[in-house]
Structures are given as structure tokens and as C-alpha cells.
Amino acid sequence: MSQGCGSTNRITGSSFSIYPMTDLFVEIIKSSLNEVDTSKVWIKTDDVTTTVRGQMTHVFDVTRAMFLQAAKMGEHVVFQSTYSIGCPGDSAGDVxxxxxxxxxxxxxxxxxxxxxxxxxxxxxxxxxxxxxxIYSQIEEMKKQGVEVNEAHYSTRLDGDGNKVFNGLEQVFEQTEKQGSAHTVMTVTMSANSPSTKGGE
Incomplete structure (x- = not known):
């Protein structure tokens, strides 16, 4: 695979994991997989992560759906993902x-x-x-009812899961459109946590 920059084939990818904090983790993961339509993305799961690749809208659609389907069961669930688009490139043949x-x-x-x-x-x-x-997209998240706060090495978002995912997709997309040849975004998301907010 070529490692050069400048490809016009803007494949988006996400390498993600979902961690249900319960003995029912197998049932939750299997149920989520059964509920989500992945037919518009390339997808592969190994013993560490699941990788999805394709158009940006479909990559975010699938990762959002996977997490929300798992979280709706009421158990504490954590989602971690690295999203990437652009240089050093990607192979287009299987996407x-x-x-x-x-x-x-x-x-x-x-x-x-x-x-x-x-x-x-x-x-x-x-x-x-x-x-x-980035700042303008963060302001848009606030207008949509997402609470935004600074955190060490990151930005914290609290609110409805769909609105949070909308904001993440928008800031990722607009940063790429602004001229970033290679954009990477890391996300950690939690639902139904028994812990109090903040942990400071």
C-alpha cells in the first residue's frame, strides 16, 4: 500500500471497541451487531478492535449505531474509537x-x-x-444542547448521544474540508455509568 500523500480517494476509517461493563457483554455485543446494517462499509473484527472503512457518513452511521444499540440496554457501556481520513492513504480496492x-x-x-x-x-x-x-463547530454543538467543557488533553461533551455524534461528525468533516491532508480524531464515550460526572 502506498504511503504517499495527495490521494483524492478520501476513505474514512474507524478502529473501535465497545466495552459493556457487565456479565452480559457477549449478549449485548451480539445483539448490537445484529441490529446494525453494515452493508455500505468494509468491516473486519479481530480480537482487539473492529475496523470499518468507507464513506465518512457511513462510517459514522455504523459506529454511532453500534454504540447506541449497546447502550440502550441500560448497562454501563464504553466506546473507544480512532477515526482517520487522508494521508498516509488507504487502499481503495476493497472499500x-x-x-x-x-x-x-x-x-x-x-x-x-x-x-x-x-x-x-x-x-x-x-x-x-x-x-x-473547530471552535465554530464546538459553538454549534452548544447550540444543539450539548454541554462542552475543557478537559486535560481533550474536550468533554455531555448530552444526548445522537447530538454528540452529530457534533463529532461535523467537526471531523469540516476540519477535513478546511484543508487538513490527514485528520485523526480519538473518542471515548460512556453511557449509563454509575460514576459521578467529572471525576476531578
């Missing part, structure tokens, strides 16, 4: 980049009302004037 832009899981996900807490860090690489874009 469904020709799919249309209609998310397959959107209507089901929207019906899941689930409060979440998340922390994310964004790493734009290779050019672009992106700081104003």
Missing part, C-alpha cells in the same frame, strides 16, 4: 466508496434517546487553517 450517501441506520439511531459523556481529541495534519473551524 465501498461508490455507495450512495444515505445512512442505513439513521432512523433507528434517532429513536434511541441516550445520555452520554464523551471526550474527544482532534489532530489535523498536513496544512489547513482549521482552528476557527
Amino acid at each position: 465501498y466508496m461508490a455507495e450512495d450517501g444515505v445512512p442505513l441506520n439513521g432512523s433507528q439511531s434517532k429513536r434511541i434517546g441516550q445520555d452520554v459523556a464523551a471526550k474527544f481529541s482532534l489532530y489535523p495534519m498536513g496544512g489547513g487553517d482549521y482552528m476557527d473551524v
Whole structure:
């Protein structure tokens, strides 16, 4: 696989894991997989993570749906993901980049009302004037009812899971559109935690 920059094939990928904090973890994971339509993404699971690749809208659609389907069962569930697009590139031969832009899981996900807490860090690489874009997208999250706070090495988001995922997708997309040749975003999200907020 070529490691050069400058590819026009903007494949998005996510390497993620879901951790149900319960003895029912096998049932929760299997149920989530059965509920989510992954037919518009390339997907592979190993003993550490699941990787999905394809158009940005479908990658976020699948990862959002996986987490919300797991969280709706009421158990404490943690989601960790690294999203990436751009340089050092990706192989296009096995990715469904020709799919249309209609998310397959959107209507089901929207019906899941689930409060979440998340922390994310964004790493734009290779050019672009992106700081104003990031700040403007964070302001948009606030307007949508997501609570935004600074945290060590990250930004904390609290609110409805769909609104949080919407905000994460928007800040990722707009940073890439602003000229970042390679954009990476790390996300940790928790639902139904018995812990008090903050942990300071």
C-alpha cells in the first residue's frame, strides 16, 4: 500500500471497541451487531478492535449505531474509537466508496434517546487553517444542547448521544474540508455509568 500523500480517494476509517461493563457483554455485543446494517462499509473484527472503512457518513452511521444499540440496554457501556481520513492513504480496492450517501441506520439511531459523556481529541495534519473551524463547530454543538467543557488533553461533551455524534461528525468533516491532508480524531464515550460526572 502506498504511503504517499495527495490521494483524492478520501476513505474514512474507524478502529473501535465497545466495552459493556457487565456479565452480559457477549449478549449485548451480539445483539448490537445484529441490529446494525453494515452493508455500505468494509468491516473486519479481530480480537482487539473492529475496523470499518468507507464513506465518512457511513462510517459514522455504523459506529454511532453500534454504540447506541449497546447502550440502550441500560448497562454501563464504553466506546473507544480512532477515526482517520487522508494521508498516509488507504487502499481503495476493497472499500465501498461508490455507495450512495444515505445512512442505513439513521432512523433507528434517532429513536434511541441516550445520555452520554464523551471526550474527544482532534489532530489535523498536513496544512489547513482549521482552528476557527473547530471552535465554530464546538459553538454549534452548544447550540444543539450539548454541554462542552475543557478537559486535560481533550474536550468533554455531555448530552444526548445522537447530538454528540452529530457534533463529532461535523467537526471531523469540516476540519477535513478546511484543508487538513490527514485528520485523526480519538473518542471515548460512556453511557449509563454509575460514576459521578467529572471525576476531578
